[in-house]
Amino acid sequence: MSDTPIRHLLGKDGRDPGCEGAFEVLDQYVEAKRRGADIEARFGDFITHVRNCAACREDTDGLLAALDDLEGPAPSK
């Protein structure tokens, strides 16, 4: 479902580990995503957080881009 202005304002409901909790698993998430693993099942809380937190979302995109640079495009792409 697309983000409406009200959802953008009020965020996504659900278990949210916060910035520190998200940082703990950020490396595992990006590797799983690059592998094409079922990230929704394993990283649901993390995904809720990055939908709600622009800073952590930007960092996640940054780490994914860094791995693309270092290791080449993800096999799942």
Place this chain on the structure above:
Amino acid sequence: MTVHDGESATLVQDLLRLGATRDAAITRIHALLLLVARAEAGRRRARLPDRVLDEVDDLCMQAANDAVMSILRKLNEFRGQSRFTTWACKFVIFEVSTRLRRHAWRHRAVESDETVWDHLADGAPSALRSLEHQELTIAVSRAVRERLTDRQRTVFQAATVDQIPIDVLAERYGSSRGAIYKILHDARRKLRGALTEAGYAEHLA
């Protein structure tokens, strides 16, 4: 530049040793992190003010330095659940992105017009202007005024309406990204609860 998994394992072992081997490993990881920091700054270049571009090299070096310090401090927490280089890179991404956001806002005032909630329907800023229903807009305004503490209202408005990065708010308030996010998270939860009570649950799903 290609980093193989075997290289990650060697780096960890070398960082745990003493003397010249460890120093050489620190030099190698620092070089990698500096490369990553510069690439990330380059990726964000178009969104950075000109005055920040002049400082990018210095910011990247600071980010790599601080990331190495964090990695050495937390090395015993590395469990091998990802490759070491991936684990290490997340520290420099965090450091460089925080610096870039803060420098981009360095000369901008962090001020909020709290009266925005009193006249959302007729003069809302862009983030709110397209709210579909006037009644919903009024309900949000009322909940912001009545349900949030002063601190929650300030952080919620700054982060969502004024689009001020939470790293910047954390710096201005002498706090951390996580602590500011917690305030935002609690404010949003209160507002969702208030709107659900008021019969707008379907707009939040």
